[in-house]
Amino acid sequence: MMDQEITAQLKKIDWFEELPDKMLFGLATKVRRRKLDKNEVLFNKGEEGDSLFVINAGWVKVVTKDTKGGEVVLNQVGAGEIIGEMALLDNEPRSAGVVALEDTTVLELKRDDFMDILKLQPDLALSVIRNFSSRLRYSTQYIEMITDMTQRVAQGDYSFIGDTQPGQLRRKSLSDQDKIGQLLAEFFAMVQGVKQREDELKKQVMKLTLQIDEAKRRQEFEEITSTDFYANLKQQAKKLRKQRTDRN
Amino acid sequence: MGKIISIHSFRGGTGKSNSTANLAALVALQDKRVGIVDTDIQSPGIHVLFGLDAKNMGKTINDFLHGKCEIGEVAYPVGDKAANSPGRSNLAGKKLWLFPSSIHGREIGQILREGYDVNLLNTGLQTLMKEFELDYLFIDTHPGLNEETLLSIAISDMLIIILRPDNQDFQGTAVTVDIARSLDVPKLLLMVNKAVPGYDYNDMKNQIEGAFNAQLAGIMPLNFELANNASKDLFAISTPNHEWSRELKKVADAILSAD
Ligand SMILES: Nc1ncnc2c1ncn2[C@@H]1O[C@H](COP(=O)(O)OP(=O)(O)OP(=O)(O)O)[C@@H](O)[C@H]1O
Ligand SMILES: [Mg+2]
Numbered sequence: 001m002m003d004q005e006i007t008a009q010l011k012k013i014d015w016f017e018e019l020p021d022k023m024l025f026g027l028a029t030k031v032r033r034r035k036l037d038k039n040e041v042l043f044n045k046g047e048e049g050d051s052l053f054v055i056n057a058g059w060v061k062v063v064t065k066d067t068k069g070g071e072v073v074l075n076q077v078g079a080g081e082i083i084g085e086m087a088l089l090d091n092e093p094r095s096a097g098v099v100a101l102e103d104t105t106v107l108e109l110k111r112d113d114f115m116d117i118l119k120l121q122p123d124l125a126l127s128v129i130r131n132f133s134s135r136l137r138y139s140t141q142y143i144e145m146i147t148d149m150t151q152r153v154a155q156g157d158y159s160f161i162g163d164t165q166p167g168q169l170r171r172k173s174l175s176d177q178d179k180i181g182q183l184l185a186e187f188f189a190m191v192q193g194v195k196q197r198e199d200e201l202k203k204q205v206m207k208l209t210l211q212i213d214e215a216k217r218r219q220e221f222e223e224i225t226s227t228d229f230y231a232n233l234k235q236q237a238k239k240l241r242k243q244r245t246d247r248n
Numbered sequence: 249m250g251k252i253i254s255i256h257s258f259r260g261g262t263g264k265s266n267s268t269a270n271l272a273a274l275v276a277l278q279d280k281r282v283g284i285v286d287t288d289i290q291s292p293g294i295h296v297l298f299g300l301d302a303k304n305m306g307k308t309i310n311d312f313l314h315g316k317c318e319i320g321e322v323a324y325p326v327g328d329k330a331a332n333s334p335g336r337s338n339l340a341g342k343k344l345w346l347f348p349s350s351i352h353g354r355e356i357g358q359i360l361r362e363g364y365d366v367n368l369l370n371t372g373l374q375t376l377m378k379e380f381e382l383d384y385l386f387i388d389t390h391p392g393l394n395e396e397t398l399l400s401i402a403i404s405d406m407l408i409i410i411l412r413p414d415n416q417d418f419q420g421t422a423v424t425v426d427i428a429r430s431l432d433v434p435k436l437l438l439m440v441n442k443a444v445p446g447y448d449y450n451d452m453k454n455q456i457e458g459a460f461n462a463q464l465a466g467i468m469p470l471n472f473e474l475a476n477n478a479s480k481d482l483f484a485i486s487t488p489n490h491e492w493s494r495e496l497k498k499v500a501d502a503i504l505s506a507d
């Protein structure tokens with residue numbers, strides 16, 4: 001593959017988008033191309049990671065395991081997208097595994113090579129820092145939005161649903177790396193779901209189920225009416241009403 | 249000819265006293281001559297709605313039943329007493345008398361122990377119908393079907409049964425309806441109180457009227473404003489636009505339009 005092609009790929013990465021072509025070119029010379037067969041593991045969860053990958057062609061899946069050990073697919077990543085960029089900066093183990101879904105080509109940039117260039121190119125370091133700080137800013141904005149929505153939902157105020165475009169909740173270029181943006185989108189979808197269910201419930205007016213035990217009713221009636229007091233009262237009642245009617 | 253109207257419920261706390269006081273007031277506001285008798289001797293409650301307490305309560309039904317006074321002396325003229333509450337102040341000059349039961353534990357205890365002549369109560373009620381030239385005499389009763397409640401049903405021209413919309417009250421109401429028919433009460437009205445929101449009220453009305461073959465005159469909602477009012481004032485008069493008050497007004501209209 002031509003270095004120029006690789007340069008074009010690297011330019012798609014946020015960190016590098018502001019980097020001058022000359023510098024990108026330097027980076028490109030360090031990039032190694034790797035071919036993966038279908039179902040081949042690029043890396044496993046928990047492994048120490050020391051490189052970033054750009055998908056050049058094909059598709060991979062990002063996987064983790066559920067509590068029972070079954071595979072859970074977190075994401076599918078295709079050409080032009082990046083995997084594992086954090087490994088260039090920290091020594092943490094891989095947070096998820098990656099497996100090729102079909103025959104795939106990836107470009108690999110090793111941390112050591114990246115560091116070498118970083119030392120020579122303070123502008124690259126700046127660009128990476130800028131990228132991080134803008135992500136942080138977005139994350140903060142998203143967290144504020146989620147906080148605000150949570151408070152409103154708690155008060156039964158769903159009015160913001162109508163004013164919000166689900167698309168504006170997620171910044172395109174961050175795509176799958178942007179976990180908080182993803183959370184916000186999921187949260188918003190949840191609120192829509194809750195609101196819909198609440199509306200459905202409001203529409204369902206309940207109907208009374210009126211039940212009377214007729215045997216019990218007769219029994220209680222007989223208990224009350226079988227006394228002497230009652231027999232006497234029944235007679236008097238007739239007389240009294242008649243008296244009062246006659247008086248008028 | 250004046251009408252005797254008993255207000256009854258199967259269970260306690262259903263809203264008899266609140267409903268009776270407000271109904272009587274609504275009727276008195278139509279320039280009718282109205283009396284209210286508290287025959288809930290065991291646990292009197294309606295006096296509170298008219299601002300009466302141990303300090304300003306004079307003679308009581310208990311005094312009359314013990315032969316200590318005439319029934320007429322028990323009358324508390326609501327319309328003549330300066331009322332400083334928003335609801336009751338509307339009753340100034342109206343012909344409305346309350347005949348309260350004693351709220352002294354000793355006197356309640358005495359009458360429960362010794363009993364009293366139910367016929368004397370009856371005579372007393374007939375007397376005040378005449379003496380006060382009442383158009384309507386409302387009787388607030390003790391829940392359930394004890395002797396004085398049976399008496400009040402027997403002599404009533406109209407029985408109003410208040411019920412909550414649940415099966416325990418439907419069962420109790422069914423027996424009371426049978427008793428009222430057995431005692432030839434000329435007119436029977438039902439009203440629902442403490443109805444929880446979320447029900448189809450039209451369907452409720454149809455089901456209840458069908459089951460008891462009687463008119464359901466109003467469905468009054470369970471309402472926290474009323475609960476907070478804690479029987480301190482006549483809610484239907486102070487807050488006439490509330491749903492509770494508007495439904496009660498329908499019951500008052502049914503009373504006034506009954507022949
Ligand atoms: N629709 C309602 N919503 C909320 N609270 C109510 C309602 N109706 C009555 N209450 C409250 O319920 C309580 C009982 O009411 P009330 O004293 O009128 O009932 P009652 O049937 O006379 O009771 P008792 O059987 O003890 O004489 C009162 O505290 C009253 O404020
Ligand atoms: Mg009462």
